[in-house]
Amino acid sequence: MKRLDTDILVIGGGATGTGIAWDAALRGFKVILVEKRDLTHGTTGRYHGLLHSGGRYVVKDPGSAVECITENRILRKTHAHCIEDTSGFFVVTPEDEGEYPDLFKAACEKCGVPCAEIPVAEALRREPLLNQRISRVFEVPDGAADSFLSTHATAQAAQRVGAQTLVYHEVIALLLEGGDGNRRVAGAQVRNVTTGEEMAIHASMTVNATGAWAGQLAKMAGIRVDVIPGKGTLVAMNHRVVNTVINRCKKPADGDIIVPIHTVAVIGTTDERVTNPEDLRIEPWEVYLMLSEGEKLVPSISKARVVRTWAGVRPLYQEHYSGSSRDATRAFTLLRHNNRDGVQSFLTMTGGKWTTFRLMAEKAVDAACEQIGVRQPCVTAETVVPGIEQGHYWLGHRLHEVEDLKLQGELVCECELVTRTMVENAVRRNPLVTLDDLRRDVRLGMGPCQGGFCTYRACGILHELGSKQQADARPPLQVSARDATWEVAYLQSPAHNNGAAAAAPSPLSNQAITVEDANLLLRDFLQERWKGLTPILWAQQLKQERLDELIYLSLLNADHLPDGDRQGPLSTFWRFDTTPNEKTERDHA
Ligand SMILES: Cc1cc2nc3c(=O)[nH]c(=O)nc-3n(C[C@H](O)[C@H](O)[C@H](O)COP(=O)(O)OP(=O)(O)OC[C@H]3O[C@@H](n4cnc5c(N)ncnc54)[C@H](O)[C@@H]3O)c2cc1C
Secondary structure, eight states, rough: OEEEEEEEEEEEOSSHHHHHHHHHHHOOOOOOOEEESSOOOOOGSSOEEEOOOOOGGGGTOOOHHHHHHHHHHHHHHTTTTGGEOEEEEEEEOOOOOOHHHHHHHHHHHHHTTOOOOOOHHHEEEEEEESOOTTTTEEEEEEEEEEEEHHHHHHHHHHHHHOOEEEEEEEEEEEEEOOOOTTTEEEEEEETTTTTTOOEEEEEEEEOOOGGGGGGHHHTTTTTTOOEEEEEEEEEEEEEESSEEEEESSSOOOOOOEEEEEETEEEOOOEEOOOSTOOOOOOOHHHHHHHHHHHHHTTGGGSSOOEEEEEEEEEEEEOTTTOSSSTTTTOOEEEHHHHHHHHHHHHSEEEEEEGGGGGHHHHHHHHHHHHHHHHOOOOOOOGGGOOOOOGOSSSSTTHHHHHHHHGGGGEEEETTTTTHHHHHHHHHHSSOOOOHHHHHHHHHTTTTTTTTTTTHHHHHHHHHHHHHHHHTTOOOOOOOOOOOOOOGGGTTTTTHHHTTTTHHEEEEEESSSSOHHHHHHHHHHHHHHHHHHTGGGOOOOHHHHHHHHHHHIISSOOOOGGGTTTTOOOOOOHHSOOOOSSSSOOOOOO
């Protein structure tokens, strides 16, 4: 079996794991990060998109609120291009009156969360669709954040300082040494899920950053970690009904935030304790609840088109806790398994939020330094990731670049303004195993038609690239971030992709694409998109889906493509049953 050696092995390619890899590599460690799918496959790729100001936690969990506002200020600098400075309102609807708004204001002051009460008329001028019956409005520095881009940018920043990232590599066992009382995790046995090849990665320190899967991973070392998987369902509306993050000014509950992110507005979320982090089935009652709660903030919201629903599972952790996931702490927890369980060289970092991933990474690497016996300070708060010179994201950025360079004829995805060169560069420069990876890279298929028109075009491009690769008979190349003039940080910029990068000689992707693969990618991507549409098939979206069905099933005969029984890395993911049941209400409501 192939063997690799490293100082620190990080398991999990979400915000926390990539943050740890970046921090550890900056402190001079040799680092390998392994992720069983693509980066952000887990909760990081399924979250709400809020850069917390801390306002949500000031009353209930002031410690988390202080962490959020501190990290909010840092991330605006270190990950500027991944953040939209939307600002945030906490609004008092007729149902929220009482003592909470005053408690909220006082608690913001205590936690250092900037909070200004603004006239209702001003709030309504800025957000005309808001409920006209709100009585008070507080403004806080909330923002919207793109976790796909930020995680890729963090991973690239880590690679620039020597970290190695292995996506589609799953830890199937931990390497254990020593006997009772003297056990040690010495690394992990990893399987490449696309080739089946296995290897052993030996490490001085292994960090479990697998989020909601942390309990399953710790079990491989014989350790019990009771993560409380709290599933949250989110509902995306087809346009930005608001441009500011809108929160209800009350104790956190279901459906009390609307976040404008990219071209859509997302209402969230529910919080249901589930037994399995892969349990992502969305129930009709969750969608109805989001829409009816959303109406209290923006009364017309349910008249807009629902484009998609999705769910993520919170990796909550609270020692000896048995209550509901809604009331479990949102704080993060570092488990030092040497002290807690008598197992050396193994740490688990879990809980927390996307907003606090950098701080979580700092604490995990501090603990690793302490155990390895190295004194190196954390520098991530003062180090920027590639791409920040683009400034904060703004809604018109892609349109502006497309119009400026007259790239309209180049568009593969009209909803999200994805150009052909963006697709080609992402395929060539970023490890790509499924079309869903391309979605995370450039936002392909994420707009109102949910892949109706762009999926077959992207497949055609992949097919062409694959045929060219076969014709050239060149061996597939591994792309290293260091030799690319094109940067992951610019995945989402039509202008950058159209410029220097496109002209640069591009090594082909590390995946050989064959005709059958393109068919497989098409089928799996359509199925994956379908998963988030089954709970919302009514009104305009049903018409859209009927059109997509005619394109793919009637015109392209997509369910009878050659080699239709083949399995891709995404197949197992959509093959689990996502059929919503008929319940329209929560059992214990
Ligand atoms: C519905 C919802 C909404 C949220 N909204 C917000 C928000 O608006 N703002 C905010 O700040 N936070 C939000 N959060 C919280 C935030 O999303 C999470 O705290 C954060 O993304 C967790 O990141 P992570 O890296 O710890 O976990 P993950 O992103 O889940 O990463 C863990 C990774 O480990 C991988 N993995 C698992 N097992 C293995 C294995 N055996 N081998 C290799 N890899 C493995 C998984 O594939 C996964 O990619 C939300 C959470 C939910 C559920």
